[in-house]
Amino acid sequence: MSRFYELIHQFDTIAVFRHQHPDPDALGSQWGLVTWLRSRFPQKRVFAVGQHKGPKPHLFQPADPIDEETLSNALVIVLDTANAARIDDQRYTLGKTILKIDHHPLGESYGTDEWIVETAASTSEIIASLIQGVMMDEPMDPAAARYLYMGILTDSLNFSTANTTARTLHAAAYLAQSGLDLPQINQDLYLMEAKEYTFINWLRQTACVDERILYAIITMEDLQRLDIKPGIAKEHINVLGQVKDYEIWAMFIEQEEEGKMIFNGSIRSRSVTVNDIAKNYNGGGHRLAAAVKKLDRAGIAQVISDLKERHHETCLHL
Template identity: 60%
Template sequence: MSLFYELIHQYDQITVFRHQNPDPDALGAQWGLVNWLKETFPNKHIYALGQHIGVKPHLFEAYDHIDDEQVNSSLAIILDTSNADRIDDQRYKTAKMSLKIDHHPFGENYAQHEIVYEGASSTCEIVTGLIKTFMLNEPISQKSAKYLYMGILTDSLNFSTSNVTHTTLENAAYLAQSHLDLPKINEELYLIDENEYKFVNMLRNSAIVQGALIYAIVTKALVDQCGITLNLAKEHVNDLGSVKEYEIWVLFIQQESNPSLYNGSIRSRNFTVNDIARKYNGGGHRLAAAVKSLSLGDIESVINDLKGRINDQKNS
């Protein structure tokens, strides 16, 4: 804990990074931390780095464009990212000092210092805990609190995943003290438009069920037909979940840059899936993992491995 404060006190220039194709946890942690640092240390220079924007860019802010020298002299804080390759802006390497804050398992040691809690339901939960201790439980600004709350809410699927603990709820309650408009945050995050609605219907209709496994392969042609993007389609993996009979659900999405390859998101309530994901250029959390750059043949192998996992556990 004290590591975080010592590092922050030591550096007047702080650069904040997160992973590529950011989800609301990566973005919420980044913008929550950046705003809180700016508010708390008005004399320091704080920068948010990255190129990729999330699927709801209007909910977050515009990145800083800074030159290499400014990165060199900074403390780099890298959020929600377990492997170095996935960091959006590789200049984190040139920073004077680096600190990783994350909740993903099986990480790589790319930073000089680490604050990693695999048990945390989100990176925002960890960042909130650090800030809460620093603030001696005094509330932070509504703006910073809202960003952090969005990450806690989305990564924990509205406080429903197995890694939600009293700490998750305490940290969310701490943020709620900043007069958050909770129904409005829910609307901003979860209301979908008609195009997305059309997509979800098509997704559910085209999904393939094999025993307790359900999966769908989403092509560019399909999303074009619905008027949405491949990136947005990926956010809908859990539209295949919450069915009692399906233990594992998987969404494969065609790559924009190489249409013969697909990325996938694998989810389960009970069955470990990240060890299988690691065999297919991926990884992630025990019950929520991703695979990358798969041919249709690879997809078949992933499906077989996942079916094997279901059979093994049912027989054991």
């Protein structure tokens, strides 16, 4: 996408945004792009914007403060965010040009320029390929490569999701040429604390089975007792996805939002489409990995019932 390079050239100030409650793909693509831009164009002012912290804040840098005047002269790049309401810092609208780069399907159009690659397994993969094009296959700065590699690895669940392709592996191979310490990156991302180990054991015991669906409802009180933050709990949804007998798995976590107690959920599926269902519950996402938001217990029951019905429909068509 030479438009990417063209836009970067046109602006002296670039502000890179990503979604709220950022995961390592949102942060990896953001910090990968920001770090590369800074090393490649030292004369430009480059900002990483966003208020929310991710589950492993020590792996990324704290966001940069930016004022409105600076933003109004900037190229704004929004990464990994399907819909405008989810952008962390709504001042993105102030940007002179807004470039959306994303891999989520069923998204909303909010950019003046958009680069959507639905077949990419992560936004970090898209950014790595864009940079590879600009660099003409020369390795990039290792710090930037490390951020992007973390995004690719986590969003593809270690190169195992259905949307992992040859391009995912090519992007990772290109990044590895920067001399990355791959086992160290794996340890940084995946070694858990003892309390997470305790949480996972509890999660396995507490999860409910409803036909071919495995799900867990985690209250605020559970999280407090186990000393686990909602963002960390959410990261462990994959624990529920390792059982052959369950086709769909989900986790609903109680949180306080705007003074109200609500449940936000994550839904994963091996093959049955779930993101259109999630869209009916204040959410959305990828075909096999989606989120639902602001539910009460009756809402959770409704989601489970919809998922069951979808599973039945799919079986009937086999």
